[in-house]
Structure formats: structure tokens, C-alpha cells
Amino acid sequence: MSIKDLRIKNGWSQEYLAQLTNLSSRTIQRIEKDNKASLESVNALAKAFQLEVSELKELIEKNKNQEELNSISTNNFINFLKHDKGLVIFLFVNTFLIIINLITNPEVLWFIYPLLGWGIPLFYKRYKKYYI
CATH class of the missing domain: 1.10.260.40 (lambda repressor-like DNA-binding domains)
Structure with a gap:
């Protein structure tokens, strides 16, 4: 206190x-x-x-x-974000894609494909680097 x-x-x-x-x-x-x-x-x-x-x-x-x-x-x-520019770019680009998708065509959620297609390998690369 x-x-x-x-x-x-x-x-x-x-x-x-x-x-x-x-x-x-x-x-x-x-x-x-x-x-x-x-x-x-x-x-x-x-x-x-x-x-x-x-x-x-x-x-x-x-x-x-x-x-x-x-x-x-x-x-x-x-410092983690400074050293991991790939993650920062991933977050920025996918946030931008989500916004574009929801504004232009909210019925079809196409942003999920680049999110998963880019996110799964990115996560695996970080996971392998820190935990395996």
C-alpha cells in the first residue's frame, strides 16, 4: 500500500x-x-x-x-519486442487485416487464413527456440 x-x-x-x-x-x-x-x-x-x-x-x-x-x-x-521484429510485424499486419476484413466484408472472415498460415509456423519457431 x-x-x-x-x-x-x-x-x-x-x-x-x-x-x-x-x-x-x-x-x-x-x-x-x-x-x-x-x-x-x-x-x-x-x-x-x-x-x-x-x-x-x-x-x-x-x-x-x-x-x-x-x-x-x-x-x-x-526488449523482447525489440528483439523479435517478426512478431511485431505479424501482430501489426494481422491487426490491419482483421480491421479491413471486418469493415469491408464481415460475413466472410477471410483474415483467419493469413493469421493461421503465418501464425502457426511463427509460434512453432518461437516455441522450438525457447522450449526445445
């Missing part, structure tokens, strides 16, 4: 939390965005949320770690 989650759970605006803690609204925004706070800010926030300082520090640290994990997994997916 982050500072923002605690604030929202209590039904407080950033301005109200700033008033409770004698911090500026900008400081509250920065802490919610970056998950970094000075010791004075952590003490003031802990008092406002009626938590121990150690508990609040632990919450901030857990949230920071979770955001880092999310960033790593997003970067891994983006």
Missing part, C-alpha cells in the same frame, strides 16, 4: 493531507510519485495516518520495490 492508497482510503485530498502534516501539496505529490520522503516528512505522515514511523517506512519501501518490479517486467516485454 502506498501513501496515495492510504490517503485515498481515508478519503483525503492531497491538500487536506498537506494541511494535516504541515507539508506543501507539492511535497505530497512528489512523495506519492517518487516514494521518497525525508525523515521529517515520514514522521509527519506517520502521525497523520496514525502509524508507527517504521510501519510507514516499510510501506513506502514495499511500494518502491513493487514499482521497480513492474518497471523491470515492462522493460523485459519491450
